Amino acid sequence: MARVVAAGVPVWRMYIGLQLIHPQLQAMGYLWRRGQPVQSIPRAFGIQFTTAYIGSPIQEVREQGRSVRYRLDVLTDEHHLVLHEVKAEGGTDYFSLPMHIRRDGPMPVVAFVTDAAEGFSETDVADLTRLVDMMGAVTEMHIEHSVADTIANTYLGRQVGQRILNGAIRRGDGEEIRAVLWFSDLRDFTGLNERLQPSEVLELLNNYFQLVGNALAAHGGEILKFVGDGVMAYFPAEDALFLPMVTAGALNAARQVIGDIEAANEARAAGGAELVRFGxxxxxxxVTFGNVGTEDRLDFTVIGSAVNRASRLEGLTKALGVQVCASADFNEVCAQPMKSLGTHRLRGVPKPVEIFTLPD
Structure with missing residues (x-):
């Protein structure tokens, strides 16, 4: 916009609103003011039902598909609050218009404000209209990139999503990595499905997944996938020298999940709801980290005996009466002290193995 101002168009403020495909946000606004950096303004779901949007120039442009213009020195109480706010900041003329792009869905909306006493001239309005037309192709590219990035990160995780976007998409593409494997699962999920309404099960699952996801993200882990009521995650350790730190991160994540679910269970018990139990x-x-599947339908996952071991260890938590079971291999490289539970058999593993848990 600095070049537009330098060309003689007296723009003081510009706003562009873009509809998103995003799990938490409905739209994103970008606000530029002369002499200031661009400000990103996230818009949560439901913004269209608030007074900030209803009756606003942005709604008028988006729903009617035409430009609007308001001289801010002749506003009345009937005009939307945003126009009064812009006037109070020094604006004199407000011009907003739709940006026509090929992508289906709500169109982007652009708004310009000047603080020049005479407002925008007709030539200024024509120049800004042409500018928005020229911005359309670039904006569409930005939207497409944002959608691809969001979908990949939402459904695959940030690290895996970026691998896919960077080209790791062929069946059989993969690499061996060393990692800490995490598998957590709800106990008695079948019983919960029998006793609870589907909406209650969905709410319980989402709350549980959120607490697990928060803990993993806080300590360097990333969810690979949800398997029914289970969470498969990993903590990458590119060098064996980092394993003491990585295993410590996994234990800290486990402690956080335990503490957070204990707090959530107190609230659930007070409300008479089923308690959440997990391992x-x-x-x-x-493990091998890569693509498996058919030629045209792939899954990016981890494969190897280490993945099976993590799952079998989780399955042992209920029998041993603990919330965490870790292998001897995990304990060997972990700097934090752990408590041995003795040797036990894991399904599919020929010999008994020593099992460890969090210390008392």
């Missing part, structure tokens, strides 16, 4: 299995090993 966590932790193992460390080498």
């Amino acid at each position: 966590i299995g932790l193992h460390v090993g080498t």
